[in-house]
Amino acid sequence: MAVAHGHDDHHHGELHNPMEPTRQEQIVMNRFGLWLFCFSEVFLFMALLAARFYLWRDPVQGALRPELEQGPALIFTCVLLVSSWFMNRAEVASANEDMKTFNQSLAMTFVMGLIFLLGVIFYEWGLGLAHPHILPTDGAFGAVFFAMTGMHAIHVITGLIFVAIVWRNGNLGHYSREDHWGVEACAIYWHYVDLVWIFFYPAIYLIGIGVHIPGH
Amino acid sequence: MSKNAKHFSIVGVAIAIVTYLVYFILSTFFFELPEAASAEATIIDALFNGHYILIAFLFAIVVVPLVYSIVVFRQQEGDETDAPHIHENTVLEIAWTVLPIFLVIGFGVWGVSSYNQVIASEPDEVTIRVWGFKWDWLFYYPEHDNINDPALVLQEGVPVKLEMQSTDVIHAFWVPKFRVKQDVFPYDVENQDLNFGNADYSPDEVFYEPQVIRFTPVVEGVYRVRCAEICGTNHYAMLANVFVLSPSNYQKWLDGEFLLPPDPNQGNSQIQDGVDTYLLELERFDINTGYTPPPDPFAVPEAEAGEDG
Amino acid sequence: MKYFLTSALTKGLVGQILTFIVSYGLIRNFRKTVSGWEVPAPELSGWQAPYDEPAMVLATIISLFGFLLACGVVSDWLKMMAGQKPHLKHGAQGKPEWTRYINIDVNHKVIGIQYGLNSIFILLVGGLLAILFRLELALPGLQFLQDGSQYNTLFSAHGIIMIAAIFAGVGAMTNYLGPVLIGASDMSFPRLNAFSYWVGVPSAVILLAGIFMGGWDTGWVGYPTHSTTTQMIGVQMFLLGFYLNGFSSIASGLNMVVTAVYMRAKGMSYFRMPIFVWAAVAASILQATTTQTVGVALTMVVAQRTLGMNFFTPVISPELLAAGVPAGDPILFQHIFWFYSHPAVYVWILPGLGIISELLPVFTRKPLFGYKWIALSSIGIALVGMLVWAHHMLTSSMPPAWKIPFMLSTLLVAVPTGVKFFSWLATIWEGKMRFPTPMLFVLGAISVFLLGGLSGPILGTIATDMHLHDTYFVVGHFHATIFGGFVFPFFAAIYYWFPKITGKMYDELLGKIHFWIMVPGFWVMSLLQMRVGVLGMRRRIADYGSDLGIQVEHALITVATLAIGWSILIMLYNLITSARKEELAPENPWESRSPEFLAPSPLPEFNYLAPIEVVGEPYDYGLEGATYAVVPTPAGD
Numbered sequence A: 001m002a003v004a005h006g007h008d009d010h011h012h013g014e015l016h017n018p019m020e021p022t023r024q025e026q027i028v029m030n031r032f033g034l035w036l037f038c039f040s041e042v043f044l045f046m047a048l049l050a051a052r053f054y055l056w057r058d059p060v061q062g063a064l065r066p067e068l069e070q071g072p073a074l075i076f077t078c079v080l081l082v083s084s085w086f087m088n089r090a091e092v093a094s095a096n097e098d099m100k101t102f103n104q105s106l107a108m109t110f111v112m113g114l115i116f117l118l119g120v121i122f123y124e125w126g127l128g129l130a131h132p133h134i135l136p137t138d139g140a141f142g143a144v145f146f147a148m149t150g151m152h153a154i155h156v157i158t159g160l161i162f163v164a165i166v167w168r169n170g171n172l173g174h175y176s177r178e179d180h181w182g183v184e185a186c187a188i189y190w191h192y193v194d195l196v197w198i199f200f201y202p203a204i205y206l207i208g209i210g211v212h213i214p215g216h
Numbered sequence B: 001m002s003k004n005a006k007h008f009s010i011v012g013v014a015i016a017i018v019t020y021l022v023y024f025i026l027s028t029f030f031f032e033l034p035e036a037a038s039a040e041a042t043i044i045d046a047l048f049n050g051h052y053i054l055i056a057f058l059f060a061i062v063v064v065p066l067v068y069s070i071v072v073f074r075q076q077e078g079d080e081t082d083a084p085h086i087h088e089n090t091v092l093e094i095a096w097t098v099l100p101i102f103l104v105i106g107f108g109v110w111g112v113s114s115y116n117q118v119i120a121s122e123p124d125e126v127t128i129r130v131w132g133f134k135w136d137w138l139f140y141y142p143e144h145d146n147i148n149d150p151a152l153v154l155q156e157g158v159p160v161k162l163e164m165q166s167t168d169v170i171h172a173f174w175v176p177k178f179r180v181k182q183d184v185f186p187y188d189v190e191n192q193d194l195n196f197g198n199a200d201y202s203p204d205e206v207f208y209e210p211q212v213i214r215f216t217p218v219v220e221g222v223y224r225v226r227c228a229e230i231c232g233t234n235h236y237a238m239l240a241n242v243f244v245l246s247p248s249n250y251q252k253w254l255d256g257e258f259l260l261p262p263d264p265n266q267g268n269s270q271i272q273d274g275v276d277t278y279l280l281e282l283e284r285f286d287i288n289t290g291y292t293p294p295p296d297p298f299a300v301p302e303a304e305a306g307e308d309g
Numbered sequence C: 001m002k003y004f005l006t007s008a009l010t011k012g013l014v015g016q017i018l019t020f021i022v023s024y025g026l027i028r029n030f031r032k033t034v035s036g037w038e039v040p041a042p043e044l045s046g047w048q049a050p051y052d053e054p055a056m057v058l059a060t061i062i063s064l065f066g067f068l069l070a071c072g073v074v075s076d077w078l079k080m081m082a083g084q085k086p087h088l089k090h091g092a093q094g095k096p097e098w099t100r101y102i103n104i105d106v107n108h109k110v111i112g113i114q115y116g117l118n119s120i121f122i123l124l125v126g127g128l129l130a131i132l133f134r135l136e137l138a139l140p141g142l143q144f145l146q147d148g149s150q151y152n153t154l155f156s157a158h159g160i161i162m163i164a165a166i167f168a169g170v171g172a173m174t175n176y177l178g179p180v181l182i183g184a185s186d187m188s189f190p191r192l193n194a195f196s197y198w199v200g201v202p203s204a205v206i207l208l209a210g211i212f213m214g215g216w217d218t219g220w221v222g223y224p225t226h227s228t229t230t231q232m233i234g235v236q237m238f239l240l241g242f243y244l245n246g247f248s249s250i251a252s253g254l255n256m257v258v259t260a261v262y263m264r265a266k267g268m269s270y271f272r273m274p275i276f277v278w279a280a281v282a283a284s285i286l287q288a289t290t291t292q293t294v295g296v297a298l299t300m301v302v303a304q305r306t307l308g309m310n311f312f313t314p315v316i317s318p319e320l321l322a323a324g325v326p327a328g329d330p331i332l333f334q335h336i337f338w339f340y341s342h343p344a345v346y347v348w349i350l351p352g353l354g355i356i357s358e359l360l361p362v363f364t365r366k367p368l369f370g371y372k373w374i375a376l377s378s379i380g381i382a383l384v385g386m387l388v389w390a391h392h393m394l395t396s397s398m399p400p401a402w403k404i405p406f407m408l409s410t411l412l413v414a415v416p417t418g419v420k421f422f423s424w425l426a427t428i429w430e431g432k433m434r435f436p437t438p439m440l441f442v443l444g445a446i447s448v449f450l451l452g453g454l455s456g457p458i459l460g461t462i463a464t465d466m467h468l469h470d471t472y473f474v475v476g477h478f479h480a481t482i483f484g485g486f487v488f489p490f491f492a493a494i495y496y497w498f499p500k501i502t503g504k505m506y507d508e509l510l511g512k513i514h515f516w517i518m519v520p521g522f523w524v525m526s527l528l529q530m531r532v533g534v535l536g537m538r539r540r541i542a543d544y545g546s547d548l549g550i551q552v553e554h555a556l557i558t559v560a561t562l563a564i565g566w567s568i569l570i571m572l573y574n575l576i577t578s579a580r581k582e583e584l585a586p587e588n589p590w591e592s593r594s595p596e597f598l599a600p601s602p603l604p605e606f607n608y609l610a611p612i613e614v615v616g617e618p619y620d621y622g623l624e625g626a627t628y629a630v631v632p633t634p635a636g637d
Helices: A023-055 A070-097 A099-124 A140-170 A181-206 B002-030 B037-075 B090-119 B247-254 B277-282 B303-308 C008-033 C054-070 C075-081 C097-102 C108-137 C148-181 C189-210 C233-264 C275-307 C318-323 C330-364 C371-385 C389-393 C398-414 C414-428 C439-454 C462-468 C472-502 C506-533 C549-578
Strands: A062-066 A209-211 B127-133 B136-141 B148-149 B152-155 B159-164 B171-175 B178-184 B211-215 B222-224 B239-245
Touching: A023 A181, A023 C233, A023 C330, A023 C389, A062 A181, A062 B303, A099 A140, A099 A181, A140 A181, A140 B090, A140 C275, A181 B178, A181 C389, A181 C462, A209 B277, A209 C318, B002 B037, B002 C233, B037 B090, B037 B211, B037 C439, B090 B136, B090 B211, B090 C398, B090 C414, B127 B152, B127 B171, B127 C189, B136 C148, B152 B247, B152 B277, B152 C414, B159 B171, B159 B178, B159 B222, B178 B211, B222 C389, B239 B247, B239 B277, B303 C189, C008 C054, C008 C097, C008 C189, C008 C414, C054 C189, C054 C275, C075 C233, C097 C108, C097 C506, C108 C148, C108 C189, C108 C472, C148 C233, C189 C439, C233 C275, C275 C330, C330 C414, C330 C439, C330 C472, C371 C389, C371 C414, C389 C398, C398 C414, C398 C462, C439 C472, C439 C506, C462 C506, C472 C506, C472 C549, C506 C549
Parallel strands: A062 A209, B127 B159, B152 B239
Antiparallel strands: B127 B136, B136 B148, B159 B211, B171 B178, B171 B222, B222 B239
16 A cells, blocks of 8 residues: 655655646635635535524414514624625735735724624623523524524634734735735635625524513 | 347346346235235335336346346457447437436326325324323323323224324334334423323414324234334333224223233333233233233132132 | 554544543533532433533543644644645655554545545444344344343444444545546645544544443434433434534535546546546535535534523423423424435445446446436436435424425436436446456446335335335345445445555455355345335334244344455455565556556556646547547656
8 A cells, every 4th residue: 555656756855746736726726615615604504594494483473583682783793794894905905915904904804803703792692791681591592593693603703813813924924916815715704704694693683573582 | 230139139028027027026025015904004005016016127127238248248258359339329318317207207196196195184083192202102092081091992994093292202103014104203291281191182283283193994903003213222112002903892992891911011111021022911812802811820719719618 | 663653643542532531520620610510420320421411522522622733634734824834745754654544644545545444444343333233133032232222322333433434435435536537646635635534533533432431322313302312421422423524524525626626637628537536526515515514403412412502302491482482393403414414325325336437337348328427417416415305204293295395306316326327237238348356346336226226216205105214124225225335336446446556466266255245145134124124123123023023034134244244354354465465466457548547556646757638538448549548758857
């Protein structure tokens, strides 16, 4: 089961791949791979949406939703959506090698993403409240609410880490006009996480007849 | 071309013979179904029979050309040349894509109609309510003062509708000789309105429907309910006896004059010696006369009692 | 020994075990000390394991990171995050060649063989479990097992461990063959490829550990509300191990699709790819997408068990009920679960059917009949496969209006599968067939897959399924499709490419003995399983009672199982001894037209010494002067 080599030993003893893809070819593959990953994740979020529409319903009235406070949720949603605009600005700046705008925009993206995340954790989940609006044990409402927001929050956390890494590597001078794939990947991912929330927000907060959860 | 015609005619004849042989073996011996003891079994067995014909035919049209090629066309000794360069035939390919679609439609229509017949309700059906739980069954007879019994007792020729629910995990009701199977799903045990045991059980049908299965037992005898969904430690022993009685015996059973053997699984005790425990008490049961309890070993025989006195 | 102790495998396993023990202890003690989180002493009864369940779950998740960090498969990515630009490391790094297989290596051939070895190892473990419970079932009554729980753990573990083994086997075939057949030097993402393999190792460890840490009795499907309430807490290890294996599937699926799209050799249009690549791509699309949904289903069960989130139990407290808050529903799990788990079966069989289509032309010396139809039928099977999931629920509480469409879509699977069968027959017809071991296994695979296929429609129509659902008929059907669609093609591929992989030839006589024990043994086993199912034998039962009159059949099934087990040992003996012998195999022992036989055996580090160019159709056997691929002479040097 040996893999023979020696035919193509380079002078330095390092093996050299005669068919190694160039950086540009690799970026094309990376981009396709990332889009495929986004497509794959669609199935994850579709499964959660299916659970939401399957469980939050009433044989007569149709779709249900828990009665939650609308104001803060709307604000957090707007913050997240606006952060996407800054992410796009950072990507353009990176392509133009404009470090100042790049830094500013990424910082804005990060801060707004963090506001959204903290808002979800401390307000919507009620970790910072004496009387949370909803608990994981509140029937199918609690279960699906925490599953959807939790799964989305994990993606936001990943996105924030991604933004932080891209910010640092950008300042180390890793991105250029020709090759700023790291920023582009981060932007695609961040937009994707936003896009998911555009579907999740109405599914959780808007669609269906509000039902008050007793005891909160 | 004439050579090909010879090959095709041999294969054609062989396909006909093999189809018949395989169908004969499947239907009379190998996949012979257990006794058909319900009216639904007749409908289902007809569909089974149709499937056996299909299986036999498809088996033949694949295996006969395969074996024929292996025997006839195989590499001859010393022949190192390649075979003829035949790589496609659009007509053939369209044919074997489209023809199966007709078969699919045919079996689809047959499948839908037989399913509709099997689940159709009868006007004079008797309702019996079934609880599945780890690891036994309990049957309520709402039309007879909601009495309950660990055995399912049915009247020969009378259609029955079983309303089933589970108190814990998913079980499945299956009597092989009736051919029908239905998973039994758990219900909200906290909601007392849904409890079969309650005298005032009356669920709102919009919000809650127990799992339903309908069939008409047509042969007197003893059968067995077998739980067909994995439900834990004693899943294998989650059985219950089914007694299909003649109308007169059924009335006697209601009056307490027709005895049934005790349920070995009663009280949810573990069955340590395997499911053959179920057969032990049945040796003392006769479908016409009922169960004869074993003589009490501690009872004093009458003759001796007389002597002593 | 020195190399073994310092290998990535050893480091990873030690890392996993240490992180599990440390984090379990920490979490357990933390839960003890925090007020309100006191842990009651577990009440032990019989088969139950003395673990604190939430601590066990968290520690298991953490132990995955322990493995990955300790074995070093993610270190290049961590370096990239830290702003460095690590190079891909090729070759054995100055160590003996064999150490590549227990260390992190980005070469797709090494990873393919790692998958293969992993697959065979897990296959042996799963097979051993099967033999244990077959011995139990040989006679009515309980033989040597104490109670149903032990039996339940055995068959549940057999199911999921075999699934892990099959996924590893699919990984072996697609990873080793995919890039080679399309004329590439490697996969698109070599590091991700290594990650896909290495994340499968800790998940296999978790699955195996589940047997000893409580066991579980839910079967491999883990339906709630049984899986959410069972006292056998090994079910958590099963859920997590299954879940983590999904990462491997998703990553390798993505990788294969990108590779097939962008790494093809010059001149290789989509309809000139070797047919196996089509099958691998179809399987990879399913793998990369539907796996996500089972992840959701499994996470929900873990969340319900650990956090009390009610997804699947219809029980709800009276005040919530009065307010109109909905409860969970167990059938939701079945929908999400089967949306993945039905396509998963196609992920296993599509590459296998690809192998059959790939090898038939070589051994019949005829072109593959209807190449395009076979290629598109793979995609067709994959797409239809996504629309049939609820046929696993034809006896559930799903309303009839749902059951009927799924019955029809299920029957429709017969159409693309039929296309494959008929195309194979047309390829075989007038073919000058020769019968070395790989061809025997291909024919065996066709015969067994036929058994599996023919027993399918009868399970698809609802009325007949009401009798056959959850019986041994299903067991027989399922094993026939998997052995015909995966196991036998996998063995055919191993024998066929053995000279390519090792440069040595396997022993033909032992190969034929393996075939003539295993395939007839399997026919006996599978057909008798179907027969006892028709007669009333349920699935997943420890004891069947003598009143069904199926003792003889069961005894024969057990004998056939033992024969299959022995034949596998013969194969392993054959492969190991043949790989060690001196004599070299011929360059192109099968006179194949496939591009990999243009390269030396064993394949060089980057497969081809120079980029190949495709100039013709892949299977033009019997056409004078036809060429598929050429290696341009390297310029200069």
